[in-house]
Every structure is written in structure tokens, then in C-alpha cells.
Amino acid sequence: MQLIIGNKNYSSWSLRAWLLLSHHxxxxxxxxxxxxxxxxxxxxxxxxxxxxxxVLLDGELTIWDSLAICEYVSENYLEGRGWPAEVGARAEARxxxxxxxxxxxxxxxxxxxxxxxxARHVAGNAALEKEIARVDRIWSNCRQTHVSRGPWLFGxxxxxxxxxxxxxxxxxxxxxxxxxxxxQYMECVLDDEHxxxxxRQARAESEILDAEEVGA
Ligand SMILES: N[C@@H](CCC(=O)N[C@@H](CS)C(=O)NCC(=O)O)C(=O)O
Numbered sequence: 001m002q003l004i005i006g007n008k009n010y011s012s013w014s015l016r017a018w019l020l021l022s023h024h025x026x027x028x029x030x031x032x033x034x035x036x037x038x039x040x041x042x043x044x045x046x047x048x049x050x051x052x053x054x055v056l057l058d059g060e061l062t063i064w065d066s067l068a069i070c071e072y073v074s075e076n077y078l079e080g081r082g083w084p085a086e087v088g089a090r091a092e093a094r095x096x097x098x099x100x101x102x103x104x105x106x107x108x109x110x111x112x113x114x115x116x117x118x119a120r121h122v123a124g125n126a127a128l129e130k131e132i133a134r135v136d137r138i139w140s141n142c143r144q145t146h147v148s149r150g151p152w153l154f155g156x157x158x159x160x161x162x163x164x165x166x167x168x169x170x171x172x173x174x175x176x177x178x179x180x181x182x183x184q185y186m187e188c189v190l191d192d193e194h195x196x197x198x199x200r201q202a203r204a205e206s207e208i209l210d211a212e213e214v215g216a
Contacts (some may be wrong), residue, residue: 001028003069004047004055006035008202010212012113014164015198017054017069019162022194026077028056034207038059067101070159082156089146095162096138096153100163106131113168115202120174120215132176135167140181151188165189169199174215 003021005014023030033043044051049063055062056069058076059088063069083090105206106128114120142160144151149155153164168189171178178186189195 001026002026002031002057004033004044004053004057006030006033006053007205007207007209008032008198009115009207010035010113010206010209011053012108012169013052014054014067014068015113015166015169016162017056017073018198019165019194020070020073020082020159022197023157023162023192024073024078024081026073036209036211037207067097067159070097070162072160080161084156084158089154092142093154095156096107096142096160097163099138102166103119104131104135104167107135107167107170111174111176112213112214113166113170114173114212114214115169115199116205117173117215122174122215123132132171132178135164135171136182139164139185140179143181143185149184153185161184161189165195 001021003017005011005018008014018030031047033040035053041051042051044055045150047055047057048062050064052064053065054066058072061070061072070082074080076108079121084093084114106125110122110128128151139153146153146155152158153160168186170176171186173191190199
């Protein structure tokens with residue numbers, strides 16, 4: 001398989017698919033296309049008409065959306081182990097993932113993922129605070145419910161953790177204060193060997209995208 005991704009420092013959607021494949025040690029070739037360059041659109045549309053990353057190529061098949069890629073990998077390579085085994089937990093994990101995938105516009109807009117940046121401060125507004133509080137409730141509720149099964153949102157690592165990994169990176173960059181349970185979950189994600197490898201490679205990148213460099 002080939003996984004087309006953007007800059008590791010900035011491409012939050014790319015991280016999701018990359019983390020699932022890496023966590024499960026599924027072999028793939030990585031193709032990195034730096035975003036916001038003159039040739040970015042032309043390079044991206046060679047792989048998918050949507051012109052976005054991530055894109056997964058598996059033989060004749062092209063999958064061009066992070067959640068769809070995670071679903072495909074789970075079905076085709078993990079016998080469904082991308083999601084929790086229990087039907088109720090699986091439905092909740094899908095709800096969390098879909099909520100993340102289609103929402104949190106303030107978090108996305110005001111706190112862009114910028115892996116190598118630390119101690120950035122953003123003033124934020126009430127709409128952002130509301131979304132941060134919602135993320136905190138999702139993480140802490142999941143942890144309270146599944147704490148006996150492991151350190152991830154649903155105990156064992158799942159696609160829900162992939163979907164929220166970029167949010168963990170954002171909150172870490174901007175020093176967002178979280179409840180003790182949510183903060184503990186963030187530590188688990190940031191301490192994961194594959195997440196640390198992504199962050200290491202992000203720090204090694206040289207491109208700087210001014211629009212993504214926010215906060216002081
Ligand atoms: N729904 C898509 C969204 C992907 C997306 O917006 N990717 C951004 C970067 S993280 C992108 O490719 N931007 C390139 C561009 O718009 O030129 C997914 O989940 O994969």
C-alpha cells in the first residue's frame with residue numbers, strides 16, 4: 001500500500017491514517033507531499049481528484065478520506081480490530097470519531113496542528129472554550145468507563161484514538177488546561193512510540209506555513 005500524506009508537522013488528517021497503520025505494523029510506503037506549495041494541488045490530484053491528504057492506494061483501489069481509510073484498514077487488514085470488540089463500545093467509538101470528523105471547527109481553525117511548536121498561547125473565545133470542554137468530556141467519560149481495559153479511550157487502542165491524536169497534539173502545543181483524566185489520556189497519546197516517531201519526523205521538517213503558525 002501507499003499512503004499519501006502532507007507535512008508531518010501540519011497535516012492533522014494525515015496523522016490519523018498513518019497512526020493506525022503504524023500501530024498495527026501494517027507495511028506501507030509513505031509518499032509525503034508538502035502542503036501549500038505551488039505544485040501541491042497538481043501533485044495531490046495525481047492521486048485523488050479531491051486534492052486532499054491522506055490518500056491510501058491499495059492495488060487498484062484509492063481511498064481519499066482519513067476515516068474511510070481507517071475503516072478500510074480495519075475491515076481488510078485487522079478483521080475489524082480497528083474498533084472495540086463490544087457492540088456498544090464500538091457504536092460509541094464510531095460516534096466519537098464521527099463527531100470529531102465532522103465538527104470542532106473552532107479547534108481546527110483557532111488551534112492549527114503544529115507539532116514542533118510548544119508553549120504557544122492563543123487568546124481563544126467562548127466558542128473555542130465550549131469545544132475544548134466537549135473534548136474534555138468525551139475523553140474523561142471514555143476513560144472513566146474503560147479504565148479497567150487499558151489506557152486508550154476505549155481501553156485498547158482504536159480508530160477513535162487515531163481521530164483524536166491530532167487534537168492531543170494541538171492541545172499540547174497551545175498548553176490547553178484539561179481535567180486530570182483528560183490530561184492523563186493526553187500523556188498516553190504523547191508517550192506512544194508511534195506518535196513520538198511522527199513528532200520526531202515533524203520536528204525534522206523544514207517547511208514553515210505562515211497561515212498555520214498562530215499564537216505567541
Ligand atoms: N475529509 C478529509 C479532509 C482532508 C483534508 O482537509 N486534508 C488537508 C490537509 S490536513 C489537505 O489535504 N489540504 C490540502 C489542500 O487543501 O490543498 C479527510 O478526513 O481525509
